[in-house]
Amino acid sequence: MAEDEIAPTFADLGLREELLSALTHLGYEEPTPIQREAIGPLVEGRDLLGQAATGTGKTAAFALPILQRMEPGRRTREPAALVLVPTRELSMQVSEAMHKYGRQLGVRVLPVYGGQPIVRQLKALDRGVDVVVATPGRAIDHLNRGTLNLDTVETVVLDEADEMLDMGFAEDLEALLEAVPESRQTVLFSATMPPRLNGIVKRHLREPQVIEIGRADVEAEAKRVRQSAYIVPRASKAAALGRILDVEQPTAALVFCRTRDEVDTLTETLNGRGYRAEALHGGLSQQQRDRVMHRLRGGQADLLLATDVAARGLDIDLLTHVINYDVPSSPESYVHRIGRVGRAGREGTAITLAQPREHRYLKTVEKITKQRISFEKLPTVADLRARRLELTRASLEESLLEDGDLDHFRVVVETLAESYDVMDVAAAAVKLAHEASGVTVDEEEIPEVAPPPKDRPKRPAKPAQRGDESMARVFVGAGRVAGIRPKDLVGAITNEAGLAGRDIGGIEIADRFSLVEVPADALDHVISALRGTTIKGKKATVRRERFTSPRR
Known part of the structure; x- marks a missing residue:
């Protein structure tokens, strides 16, 4: 944007008054780059392929057009929009944002994710919703139950598409995109554009508007x-x-x-x-x-x-x-x-x-x-002491500049000055103020560690593969017979244990059990987390792998 060009406002994007009022109430002053470029084409009904990272404002970029295009006073039972996200956390956040934007429109938004009682979701779907914000696995569960009807969906959004693929949701995404009408609008946002996204784009997006936010921004x-x-x-x-x-x-x-x-x-x-x-x-x-x-x-x-x-x-x-x-x-x-x-x-x-x-x-x-x-080098004990003394000095200087009411204390200083040097009195006061902060300094130095020499064999930066001592294997007592697929195991570990999809190594699925490689230092946590949840709706035995099978 040229320096003399006036930045567009949300009103310039043609949004209805109810949305503009909500944005003003929320403190939004002007659209971000992704919002400026995406809202117009999406309001027109075009498909869109956007590359944008977290924090660029893409939730509003797709949420506002969905709400803009929605029929006023809509009370149809089936949803008009389906937003797919990788995690339950993001499902709740997107739902909350859409609810705030569409409050004056009376829009009904429902987050749908695993880990929440499905009965609550069933009741909400039965009452009727306008927008469903779902993780792919739970959306498929409702689709298979017949409790989620996608026949009236006008817009489908894939948010954080690369992350959903990393978590093993590729099959679910394909099934959901096949279940919505061909005439729907399709929106795909991804922080990165790996080659495996190309298939989804070619099969399911029609002449999309392509927006790349970020490289320069x-x-x-x-x-x-x-x-x-x-x-x-x-x-x-x-x-x-x-x-x-x-x-x-x-x-x-x-x-x-x-x-x-x-x-x-x-x-x-x-x-x-x-x-x-x-x-x-x-x-x-x-x-x-x-x-x-x-x-x-x-x-x-x-x-x-x-x-x-x-x-x-x-x-x-x-x-x-x-x-x-x-x-x-x-x-x-x-x-x-x-x-x-x-x-x-x-x-x-x-x-x-x-x-x-x-x-x-x-x-x-x-x-x-x-x-x-x-x-950089870690701060030493001497560095910390100097820093904390500097904070004490700054605090005292602030008191001198802002608090002129020191008369009550001058009597004490004058009395002490009759017996002691005034600098010693001031130093003692500073010492008391410093110690009153209640902060202690570690006396033990942290050992300085040098980077490995350049001629040392390079360790892989990505998650370790089979045979790497930094990885360990989890035994899960469910396999092909129970319908277990890699995405089920990846989804359970990422959602319950908090690991990223990239942290998970090889996965082997036998008829009645599965083996999953995870970082060794996270092994106990993963086992504990999986024992407290269900996989494919059932409890399974979860433990450390007892025997080492032959490596490929």
């Missing part, structure tokens, strides 16, 4: 993000994170962990060290999740620790830092994470804690993103 945003990394042995990561937080002093930080257990453990550790931390993962109810987000947005918490799955779709205005406690599973995931800061002209910071063997992986990320990652 994301690069411009990324330039405002200061990216750094620390090489840290795994045993010292919690202590290292604490020191980095002490030095950085973020207004609000999002800390990414690999598993639910790690989120919970690290949250407890940080709270024990005096930070205000909250956990967010798939094990929380929606009510618990709402409370966490309310505390963060209200300033009662500074740190949000989350898994990738739980953090999808989150947009936190106050966010100043993104911290990768665990290295992301792919360069694309890294870009998604750091894209949560540096938005709307704001500067941000992205920090990664990497183990020595992951140094080369981050160098690969640099090449792919064309952004420099600065490798």
Whole structure:
């Protein structure tokens, strides 16, 4: 957009008054690039293929046209729109957003996902809905039951399409797209465009409007993000994170962990060290999740620790830092994470804690993103002491500048000055103020770790394959006879254990059991999570694989 060109408003996009009123109430001032380019074609009824990452505003980009095109006062029982998303977290978030946008229109929006009692969903579908926002697996369940009728669907949206493919939903997506009328409008959004998406695009989209948001926009945003990394042995990561937080002093930080257990453990550790931390993962109810987000947005918490799955779709205005406690599973995931800061002209910071063997992986990320990652040394005990003294000095300076009512204390200073040097009196006061902060400094230095030498064999950056000691196998007592497919196992692990689809290795399905490779350090958590859920509607024996089968 030229500098002298006036940015379009939502009113310029021809949206109805009820939607404009809702957007104004929500504080939306002007459309984002993806909204500017997508809303017009979608309101006209065109198919659309959009490449856009989380945080670019794509939910409103497809939600507003759906609501714009919907018949006023519609009370048909069957839905007019079907939105497919990879996770239950995203299903709830998209549903909430569409409900807010369409509140004045009386639009009925229903999230449909696994893990929620299906009876509740059945009752809502029976009463009638306008928009269904569903995970593919649960949508297929309702379709097979005959409780979800897609004959009247006018618009289908595939949101985070690449993630749905990673989670093994390819067959379900094909079945759902075959079940809706051929005349429907099809919208596909994906952060990346892997070759396997081409088949879906060719079979199901008709002369789509192609929009690519991000290359220039994301690069411009990324330039405002200061990216750094620390090489840290795994045993010292919690202590290292604490020191980095002490030095950085973020207004609000999002800390990414690999598993639910790690989120919970690290949250407890940080709270024990005096930070205000909250956990967010798939094990929380929606009510618990709402409370966490309310505390963060209200300033009662500074740190949000989350898994990738739980953090999808989150947009936190106050966010100043993104911290990768665990290295992301792919360069694309890294870009998604750091894209949560540096938005709307704001500067941000992205920090990664990497183990020595992951140094080369981050160098690969640099090449792919064309952004420099600065490798820095961890703050020492002396650095922390200096930083905390600086904070005390700043606090005292603020008091001197803003609080002129010091007369009550001058008497004390004057009395002490009769017996002691005034500088000693001032130093003693500073010491008391510093110690009153209640923050202690670790006395033990964290060992400095150098990256591996260049001639060391390169370790794979992507999830380890068969035979890699970093992977372990989970035994699941259900196989082909029970109708188990790879997507069922991937979906259960990603939704219940919080792992990303890329973290999961090889899958073997026999007649009566299955074996799934997962990261060794997440094995116990995955087993615990799967024991607490059902796969294909049934409980199955889940345990560590007892015997090592021959490797291919």
